[in-house]
Amino acid sequence: MELILNTTWKVTIFLYKDTARDKDTMSVCFCPLNNRGTNASELLSSKLKWYNPVSLPKEENVLANQKICDGDYVLIYLDARRTYMIKMQAGQTFHTHKGYLKLDELIGKEYGEPIKSSMGIYFTTIKPSLTDYIMKSSRNTQIIYPKDAALIVMFSGIGPGSRVVESGTGTGSLTTALAHYVGPTGKVYTYELRSEFQKNAAKNLERSKLIDRVEMKSGDVTLGGYEERDVDAVILDLATPWLVVPYAYEALRPSGVIVSFSPTIDQVVKTTEALRENNFVFIETIECLMRSMQVERGKTRPNTMMTGHTGYITHARKILPLPIQETPRAPQEATDPIQEALEPKENSEEMAEEETA
Numbered sequence: 001m002e003l004i005l006n007t008t009w010k011v012t013i014f015l016y017k018d019t020a021r022d023k024d025t026m027s028v029c030f031c032p033l034n035n036r037g038t039n040a041s042e043l044l045s046s047k048l049k050w051y052n053p054v055s056l057p058k059e060e061n062v063l064a065n066q067k068i069c070d071g072d073y074v075l076i077y078l079d080a081r082r083t084y085m086i087k088m089q090a091g092q093t094f095h096t097h098k099g100y101l102k103l104d105e106l107i108g109k110e111y112g113e114p115i116k117s118s119m120g121i122y123f124t125t126i127k128p129s130l131t132d133y134i135m136k137s138s139r140n141t142q143i144i145y146p147k148d149a150a151l152i153v154m155f156s157g158i159g160p161g162s163r164v165v166e167s168g169t170g171t172g173s174l175t176t177a178l179a180h181y182v183g184p185t186g187k188v189y190t191y192e193l194r195s196e197f198q199k200n201a202a203k204n205l206e207r208s209k210l211i212d213r214v215e216m217k218s219g220d221v222t223l224g225g226y227e228e229r230d231v232d233a234v235i236l237d238l239a240t241p242w243l244v245v246p247y248a249y250e251a252l253r254p255s256g257v258i259v260s261f262s263p264t265i266d267q268v269v270k271t272t273e274a275l276r277e278n279n280f281v282f283i284e285t286i287e288c289l290m291r292s293m294q295v296e297r298g299k300t301r302p303n304t305m306m307t308g309h310t311g312y313i314t315h316a317r318k319i320l321p322l323p324i325q326e327t328p329r330a331p332q333e334a335t336d337p338i339q340e341a342l343e344p345k346e347n348s349e350e351m352a353e354e355e356t357a
Contacts, residue, residue, distance in 0.1 A: 068106050068125060073207055075126040075136075076101070085128060085136040087207075098123075130180050133208040134173045140200050143173040144237065144261060145310055147290045153181055155315040156233040156257050165228050165251055166190040167221045167244060168237035172201030174261075178235065179210040188214045189228050191221050226251040236260040241267065245274040252318045259315040268312045280316035287312050 068074055068088055076084040078098065086094050086103075094101045099117030106115060111127040128136070131146045144152070152174065158164055160183035169175055169192035178188045192198040198216055205211040217227075222240055225247030233256060234248040241260040248258050258280065260271050268285050275283050291306040 066110055066127075068109050068111065070107050073128055074106065074111075075128045075132055077124040077126050078121070083126075085132065096123075128208075130177065130208075133176055133204070137171045137173050137176070137204045138200055139171050141170045141197060143171050144177075145307060146177075147288050147307065148261060148310055148313060149174050149177040151286070151288055151313055152235060152259050152261065153177055155313065156235065156259050158182055158186070158233050161185045162232040163228070163230075164188045164233045164235060165226055165231050165248075166235040166237070167241075168192065169201045169216065170197055170237065172204040174235065174237065175201060175214060176205060176208050176210055179205065179213040180208075182213060184213065186213060189217060189226075189231075190214060191217045191219055191226075193218070193220050221247060231256065233257045233259065236271075239267075242270040242274040245271065245278050245280075249278045249280070249318055254318060254320055256318045257315060258318070259313065261311050261313055263309075263311045265312065268314055271314055275314075275316045279319050279321055281319050283314070283316040285312050285314040 070088055070090050072088050073085055074088055076086060076094065078084075078096070084094070084096070088103055088107055090104055090107060092103045094103060096117065098121040099119030101115060101117055101123065106125060109115070109125065111125055114122045114124050116122055126132075134143065134146055134149065137143055156164070158178065158181055160181075162182045163186060164178050164182060166175060166178060166188060167190075169190045172190075175188060175190050179186075182188060190201075192201065195218065198218065202211065202216060205214055222238070222243040225244075226234075228251050230253040231251050232253065234251055236244055236248070236258070237260075238244060241262060245258070252258065258275070262268050262271065272283055272285065287309065289306070289308055292303045294301055294303050
């Protein structure tokens, strides 16, 4: 490959196999443009300045950990209704109504392998997903379910590298989803007023190995607002989200997104009014109802039980204030003085009588 630097010099790069060291090697040579017709073999044997060869690292397939390690969290599956998330600890035993499992026998096995309990019942080991971590969260308050968390993430537009502010950490279920999607280069700043909720949320985030992507803060955002500026999204899960809308506007970058989750429609109305008053557009409120299906040949139908109303999701986007526009004045019609003099004046008789008097 050749790169032309200027009118005098060029760079020639060779990639070749070093059979002596069994490595892929790159060499770089600076040479004048008048050597444009020189072939590769002549360049390699020339006395021009060559930089030391650089060995290129071989590509390695980096696969996700598919073996159970000591300290990992594993989902133990018996059936759809009976699953258990446990931490692998050498020398420990996990007891169930179907017998106990020795965790030493699980460590080192592939995920998905069956394991027999002391009663001869087979369990299966499954690697936990994001949904598993959310649904198995340690709870001291209501969680935001995956159906709502998925829409909140979608409407917020966040992704790897995003900076997100969240108000109302709670159990940390939504925080877990946000931290998952911002990736290792992003950051979630989550505010919580109650210390017992914050401690529990920290444990849930540590279990999902996402705590490094989250900065936990204490305080009442309805009074003091946020310290962050130019964030990509603000997520609200509060009793009075409309009080935080002005602070969210200050924290967001232009075109940033605010998403509010509220269980009652009265909260939605007040929040929507606050959004309209604070330069937000594309204001929309939706509700997500999820119904699973019972699938069996000849008997397929919706399940009797379903996850119905959990909350309303209101989202909007920030815009900068519009400039004040002056109301244009109507142009005055030009008058003809001769025509104006010829036109009779109103109440001319009354004016004449007043002058005579």
